[in-house]
Amino acid sequence: MYYSQIAYEGYTIPSSFSAYQDIFNEVKQAIKQNESMSKFSLMQVLDGGRHQAATEPKDAIFALYGLLQQINPDMIAADYSKSVEEIYTEVTKMVIQFDKSLQILETTGEDSARGNLPTWVPECR
Numbered sequence: 001m002y003y004s005q006i007a008y009e010g011y012t013i014p015s016s017f018s019a020y021q022d023i024f025n026e027v028k029q030a031i032k033q034n035e036s037m038s039k040f041s042l043m044q045v046l047d048g049g050r051h052q053a054a055t056e057p058k059d060a061i062f063a064l065y066g067l068l069q070q071i072n073p074d075m076i077a078a079d080y081s082k083s084v085e086e087i088y089t090e091v092t093k094m095v096i097q098f099d100k101s102l103q104i105l106e107t108t109g110e111d112s113a114r115g116n117l118p119t120w121v122p123e124c125r
Contacts, residue, residue: 020048027067037071041099045071046091047107050122057084061091072098085116092121 023045030037045067054060062078069075076090095104107122 023048024067027070031070040071041101041103042068042072042095043099043101043104046095046104050107058082058087061087074098083116085118085121088117088121 023040027037027040027045029035030040045064046061049060049064054063058080062080065075065078072094074094076087076094079087082090092104096102104122105120108120
């Protein structure tokens with residue numbers, strides 16, 4: 001899949017990273033100003049970080065743990081003893097319940113490299 005690029009001081013930044021950075025900064029600002037986190041969705045943060053590279057698939061979720069926990073204090077604990085499939089499935093269920101939306105299902109695909117993920121659970125790319 002192709003993502004557009006943004007030029008910044010001679011460097012090329014993928015727009016997916018720029019979008020993630022925007023969400024990160026909005027959450028950070030809300031925390032600093034002691035604002036309600038209710039305006040953010042878990043899906044918003046996860047989707048923003050979705051295309052960031054992680055050599056360990058579990059880190060695609062756990063790297064966002066601090067932000068996600070600010071929005072939902074009941075965020076599942078970072079537990080590396082669980083399988084990738086368990087983590088992604090639990091997080092998907094949590095997002096659906098917390099956000100009260102099925103929007104996350106729009107990010108699922110039919111990739112042959114899905115492993116044992118249920119078809120309704122998004123994978124990190």
